[in-house]
Amino acid sequence: MNNVVSKVAVVGSGISGAVCASTLARNGVSVTVFDSARGPGGRMSQRREISEDGNELLFDHGAPFFTVSNADALALVHEWESGGLVAEWKVNFGSYDCISKKFVNGQQDGTSKKYVGVPGMNSICKTLCNQPGVESKFGMGVGKLEWLEDEKLWSVMGLDGQSLGHFKGVVASDKNVVSPRFRQVTGQPPPLDLSFAPELAVKLEDIPVNPCFALMLAFAEPLSLIPLKGFSFQNSKVLSWAHCDSSKPGRSTTRQVFSFCIIREVMNIALSHL
Numbered sequence: 001m002n003n004v005v006s007k008v009a010v011v012g013s014g015i016s017g018a019v020c021a022s023t024l025a026r027n028g029v030s031v032t033v034f035d036s037a038r039g040p041g042g043r044m045s046q047r048r049e050i051s052e053d054g055n056e057l058l059f060d061h062g063a064p065f066f067t068v069s070n071a072d073a074l075a076l077v078h079e080w081e082s083g084g085l086v087a088e089w090k091v092n093f094g095s096y097d098c099i100s101k102k103f104v105n106g107q108q109d110g111t112s113k114k115y116v117g118v119p120g121m122n123s124i125c126k127t128l129c130n131q132p133g134v135e136s137k138f139g140m141g142v143g144k145l146e147w148l149e150d151e152k153l154w155s156v157m158g159l160d161g162q163s164l165g166h167f168k169g170v171v172a173s174d175k176n177v178v179s180p181r182f183r184q185v186t187g188q189p190p191p192l193d194l195s196f197a198p199e200l201a202v203k204l205e206d207i208p209v210n211p212c213f214a215l216m217l218a219f220a221e222p223l224s225l226i227p228l229k230g231f232s233f234q235n236s237k238v239l240s241w242a243h244c245d246s247s248k249p250g251r252s253t254t255r256q257v258f259s260f261c262i263i264r265e266v267m268n269i270a271l272s273h274l
């Protein structure tokens, strides 16, 4: 691994890291993005599977869509929309009541447009991480961030202790880099020692980590009994919501594909039995 001085390292290629990297690059900063995952997107990832009969199945198993209320963010989303990176997902949403076994159409308030990445939720991060001025390295977990006082640079190291380069600045987009949870996952101490900023360490501790399970199902035949393309579950002890990913704009799939989110309590029970 060479030690060429890039200016800023961004840890994480989810939406926050990707937008940060792209904004820095647009402003003339040379950026290197590191992500331990195989590709960009973080919790806006897309999972690709091939069915037994050779059909491609694409699941948005993280965030199914997003809405925008902030004016600056909306301007950015309109820019992405005009570049074909995102599109409005105009379908009926509502809920399914597990007691009455009925679907209920949601209210169309007209103010919260639902946007999706095209052709996948990860497309936004993928494009931003490939912009001029952004170099992206996937499958590369950051294991240590160390300030080198003499050189006035950050040393970024991988999980095996290998050098990933020296940088004038580092942006960590995931609290994982200071969280004790990092040790549970990797067996190593968190990359950044926050003992120099104890107040910040306490605040970060207070931010909960809420893991969740996603269930991905593909159906050979269209599910004609389901009138909605996105719905929450009422009175279910297991399911939180479901979305029909194949009904989103820009998806070319011959199968009807749904992502389901399992409710947090069930997730917690499952985890406690691991």
Ligand SMILES: Cc1cc2nc3c(=O)[nH]c(=O)nc-3n(C[C@H](O)[C@H](O)[C@H](O)COP(=O)(O)OP(=O)(O)OC[C@H]3O[C@@H](n4cnc5c(N)ncnc54)[C@H](O)[C@@H]3O)c2cc1C
Residues within 6 Å of the ligand: 011, 012, 013, 014, 015, 016, 017, 018, 034, 035, 036, 037, 041, 042, 043, 044, 061, 062, 063, 064, 065, 066, 067, 140, 141, 142, 143, 173, 174, 176, 177, 191, 212, 214, 261
């Ligand atoms: C099932 C589900 C449904 C959701 N629904 C919605 C919704 O409807 N609306 C909404 O607004 N939001 C929703 N969200 C939340 C939304 O997806 C997240 O808030 C958002 O995507 C988080 O983006 P992020 O960039 O902050 O973090 P992440 O997307 O988590 O990205 C962090 C990245 O950092 C990488 N990383 C972490 N530590 C390291 C390290 N040490 N070295 C290298 N890489 C590292 C990770 O691999 C990851 O790719 C949902 C999330 C899930 C999972």
